[in-house]
Amino acid sequence: MPAVPTHAPSASLTHRLCVAPMLDWTDRHCRYFHRLLAPSACLYSEMITTGALLHGQPARQLAFSPAEKPVALQLGGSDPEALAACARLGEQWGYDEINLNVGCPSDRVQQGRFGACLMKEPGLVADCLRAMNEAVHVPVTIKTRIGVDDMESYEYLRDFVQQCQHAGCSTLILHARKAWLNGLSPKQNRTVPPLKYDYAYRLKADFPQLEVVLNGGIDSVAAASGHLQQTDGVMIGRAAWNNPWLLAELQNALFPDGPPAPALRDEVLEYYGRYCQEQLARGTPLNWLIRPILGLYHGLPGNRLWKNHLVSQAPRRPDDVTILDEARQLIPIAPGTV
Ligand SMILES: Cc1cc2nc3c(=O)[nH]c(=O)nc-3n(C[C@H](O)[C@H](O)[C@H](O)COP(=O)(O)O)c2cc1C
Missing domain, CATH: 3.20.20.70 (Aldolase class I)
Known part of the structure; x- marks a missing residue:
């Protein structure tokens, strides 16, 4: 045990x-x-x-x-x-x-x-x-x-x-x-x-x-x-x-006096990408890891493309975390600004 x-x-x-x-x-x-x-x-x-x-x-x-x-x-x-x-x-x-x-x-x-x-x-x-x-x-x-x-x-x-x-x-x-x-x-x-x-x-x-x-x-x-x-x-x-x-x-x-949230969704994505890498090394399937982040760009242009890319690519490339960056590029807003 x-x-x-x-x-x-x-x-x-x-x-x-x-x-x-x-x-x-x-x-x-x-x-x-x-x-x-x-x-x-x-x-x-x-x-x-x-x-x-x-x-x-x-x-x-x-x-x-x-x-x-x-x-x-x-x-x-x-x-x-x-x-x-x-x-x-x-x-x-x-x-x-x-x-x-x-x-x-x-x-x-x-x-x-x-x-x-x-x-x-x-x-x-x-x-x-x-x-x-x-x-x-x-x-x-x-x-x-x-x-x-x-x-x-x-x-x-x-x-x-x-x-x-x-x-x-x-x-x-x-x-x-x-x-x-x-x-x-x-x-x-x-x-x-x-x-x-x-x-x-x-x-x-x-x-x-x-x-x-x-x-x-x-x-x-x-x-x-x-x-x-x-x-x-x-x-x-x-x-x-x-x-x-x-x-x-x-x-x-x-929590105005508490720790602030990250300023950008992109920052969160970067941190989570690192976490995904660690988890992939432990054998966690990528198509499971992407589920909670599908809504991260909710309400922004390109949101649907972002989701579709993750959902379609994760099962095909189960250990390739670069699909997160690829999907991000489908949001027509400069990286590091949203
Ligand atoms: C997919 C899903 C699974 C849920 N599973 C649980 C659960 O395991 N335990 C529980 O107490 N409530 C569960 N709920 C109910 C939620 O905790 C919450 O009470 C409910 O969704 C109402 O809150 P909301 O309007 O903010 O979604 C679940 C809700 C959803 C949508």
Whole structure:
């Protein structure tokens, strides 16, 4: 069994700006890229289920670069003992926070009795949080919805959150729409139920000690800054994937006294190119490494050509990092200026 690396705990874990856990998207390469854009953001792993972790290969699932820190491990599960064991593993591997997923509505997840359907079992969620908290020293947090199916009253959410808080959870990430457990796909469950930001604002007013991080549909600096008037943090999901440069803008706007974001997308590309070279030497396929950067020039002329070049060339030239520079040349803006 490979040795567990010991990354020092992060000195600066803040939830003011978070990048959402996204299965198949926010892997370690994506997080490395996001870290280049937003030095102060808290980054989340994809959800890993307790079953996959306890019976899988923790080295493959948990390894990450210290440059990604602070980074949170998101777990899916509903067995307190298994969650405690996985939380311990996460802490050993150097994660700065362990997060429990109580928001995923997929059928597979429901069959395993975890994710969003756990909102119907607040007692069990509290047991899980308590067991995780007892197992680790790093913070244990929860990411949840405002409700499921017909359980969508503010009062239900408030009581649910109160039980989480009593179980030692001091940070709550709220995807501010409910989930329909039957009839909608996970994708539809991210668009169809309406966003109700006021639930998050009310929670913050009712639980002033609780750190409330708002998630769902936040795609601009103005929107993030507005929500931060009433919440402690914002979590960005799809917008960070579609338009990663937003993270750099958020870094500068939300942390005026913090480390600045890189001034140019081209700088980020240069750093990431070096990272790709290191990763290629370790056998990571290039067509996997390019995925998080496809949106880097979002909204600029030549954006489509940039993307097409990367997507078409990476599978054909799997160890040739020069395709990044070639693709950049298709953006009709002088290199080193954007
Ligand atoms: C491709 C994809 C995968 C996702 N995987 C997860 C996940 O593993 N865990 C989780 O809590 N949420 C997951 N989500 C939901 C996001 O974390 C977030 O709550 C949701 O996209 C709403 O935020 P947004 O409007 O900023 O995208 C996923 C979303 C997407 C688009």
